[in-house]
Amino acid sequence: MVTQKEQRIGEVIETSTATFTTQSYQLYDLPPLGSLVKTRNKELELFAVVSNATTTGLEPGRKAIARGKDEESEEAIYKSSPQLEKLLKSEFEALVVGHRTVGKINHFLPPVPARMHSFVYICPVEEVREFSQSPSFINILLNTNPTLPQNELIVTCLRQISLAQEDSHHFLVTAGKHLARLLGDYNQLQSILERIKQ
Amino acid sequence: MMQQDNRLGIVVSGSLSKGVEVRLDNSTSVEDMVVGRYVTIEGHKQRFFGMISDVSLGVTDPNLALTPPDTTDPFLTEVLVGSGTYGQLQVMPYLTIGGNVANIIEGPQPVKTIPSHFSLVNLAQESDIELVFGKEDKERFWIGNPLDMETKLCLNLPEFVKRSNGVFGKSGTGKTFLTRMLLIGMLQKGACVNLVFDMHSEYGWAGTSEKGRTVKALKQLFPAKVAVFTLDEENSRRRGVSTDYVVRMGYDEIEPEDISLVRQTLNLTDQAVEAVYQMKRRFGKDWLRCTTELDDSEETREILNQLNIHDSTFQNLQRGLNTIRRLPFIQERSPKKVVQHVLEYLVRGTNVVLEFGRYTDITAYILVANMLSRRIYSHYREQVEQAMADGIAYPIPLVITIEEAHKFLNPEVAKQTIFGTIAREMRKYNTTLLVIDQRPSGIDDEVMSQLGTKITCLLDNERDRDSVLAGIPGKGELKSVLAKLATKQQALIFGHAVPMPVAFQPREYGSAESYKHFTDLEDSDEQTEKDIEELWD
Secondary structure, eight states: OOOTTOEEEEEEEEEOSSEEEEEESSTTOOOOTTOEEEEEETTEEEEEEEEEEEEEESSTTOOOOOOOTTOSSHHHHHHHOTTHHHHEEEEEEEEEEEEEETTEEESSOOSSOOOTTOEEEEOOHHHHHHHTTSGGGHHHHHHSOOSSOHHHHHHHHHHHHHHTOSSHHHHHHHHHHHHHHHHOOHHHHHHHHHHHOO | OHHHHHEEEEEEEEETTTEEEEEEOTTSOGGGOOTTOEEEEEOSSOEEEEEEEEEEEEESSHHHHHSOOOTTOHHHHHHHBTTTEEEEEEEEEEEEESSSHHHHHHOOEEOSSOOOTTOEEEEOOHHHHHHHHOOSOSSEEEEEEETTOOSOEEEEHHHHTTSOEEEEOOTTSSHHHHHHHHHHHHHHHTOOEEEEEETTSOSSSEEEOTTSOEEEOHHHHOTTTEEEEESOHHHHHHTTOOOSEEOOEEGGGOOHHHHHHTHHHHTOOHHHHHHHHHHHHHHGGGHHHHHHHOOSSHHHHHHHHHHTOOHHHHHHHHHHHHHHHHSTTEESOOSSOHHHHHHHHHHTTOEEEEEOTTOOOHHHHHHHHHHHHHHHHHHHHHHHHHHHHHTOOOOOOEEEEESSTHHHHSTTTTTTSHHHHHHHHGGGGTEEEEEEESOGGGSOHHHHHHOSEEEEOOOOOHHHHHHHHTTOTTHHHHHHHHHTSOSSSOEEEEETTSSSOEEEEEOOOSSHHHHHHHHOOTTHHHHHHHHHHHHHO
């Protein structure tokens, strides 16, 4: 299933059935919040939505200090302290929203979680379209408990995925209708809809 | 593919008495749904045929109705339509079609159950409607099209004339138009012989359409089958009507029973009506002339004393009888009894239309209609009884058409007039009524309940609607259909001759093409061309 457009971005460093955390190979090379990423566990392809991202020091106990007082630009800080690139790491969490077995995409949790050090890819546009043909992946987003506020995650995810669509308006309307059925709470629905409209 | 296009939604709840609720699909606009249209419901074991009786809007969350979204934002509205908000139909299932053996052999059957949850609801196809209402054939007459449909709605006329029927609707909604068409149907299918009391001279030779155009009536379409009788020769001549007989009635043809029926319109007291019978006993056949010619003399007083009639009663009676005498078609002697003349035509199978000309006064109408009908009915009764005894063929069914029916059939007089009897005794003696009226609530309940098929145009009085629909299953739903009929050219038919109630648009009448369909004549093509030419002249 590897296509040329797949862009490898990092590898899994923490994993569970519902989420996994990926460390990016490059500092700050993070996929946009709400975008679709994937990883593999043998034959199984796991799809996940980026739900949070962090950049911290390698050593958990050691805090970063301000370095740019005498520098002219932010870039200059990294130039004058090239070790920073090695001492910092960028990570992102992703919520598993579906998987592919035997060529078929399912919008429910996979039987096994991602493996440690599995490669993580940003999904190419075609795959995002294929995955989002049905809006039922939203069900999982509604049922998990992400670090960020749930509504924010749904809004950014739908906006991100709509970018890959040929007819993004149609996608958003379909997803909106699906949400309306799932939520039943008109006020929550309205706050989401107002932010996903283009 | 057709099935897909016609899909409306699915059944979500309901009951047999109130009908089922149908949730509309997102793709179906509630604005396309019209009360009165037909749907089929694909149950798991059988197909149902029903009618839309109500359309409503629903919301899943009451907050949506309390704080509606910003309508300037099309996106929000687009999302909420069909998800947070939805359209709903109330469908009354009437028949089951296809499916089980009884349905296949005997055709559509009345419903005894309802479709199960989530049964698919489709707009009825032409083939479904044909299955229910039948095709135009030897017995079925095409009366119009169900609302918003191309399919022909056909009425089984032999079945129709088996019982008394009613055409209702407020003034100007097309009652006359409908009646004329029904009469044409009866003539075309030869289902019966008609006697029409034509108060406003609309059925015999020519009538007028709403647009003021003259349209052909029975005699012009079926010259061989129709005879036009007139009470007012001069009026008929002025209108260029070729009449077959000028009706004149002799004093001796009027009997005391006839007077008792016009009691209300003549303003006679009970005593005065009683006195009529005494006068008849006293003077015999010539009683009417004798009574009106009694002057204020000693001799008269003696007669009154003998008969025990009070002077004021006599005055009252004389005033009333003089009103009758003043009617120009009532003469001292008439050459031939009009009843026999009418009967001769009817027995031959010729339909009789009696035009009243200028005598549209209700006294004249009631008097003449009653006099003739009573005698004709008794003749028919004798014939039927004779036929029963001898085991010979019954006479051709007779349909008597009366207008302003509430004057004959109101609760006070329905028991006395012959029309009340005909309506109640129905087909036993092969005589039925076609009642035309604008105030059905004025007609006796017992008579209304005996009417087999009712056709009603718009009625906007609540009591009239209640009266027409009394005793019909699903009355509430039909009432909403009836109230929503257009003011013209739309009607609701229900009862004996149709398998289920239908709101329909009567077929076109008045164009050359329409006449061609009505007459079925061999030379109709020629006739049509002639008519078209005439239109250009």
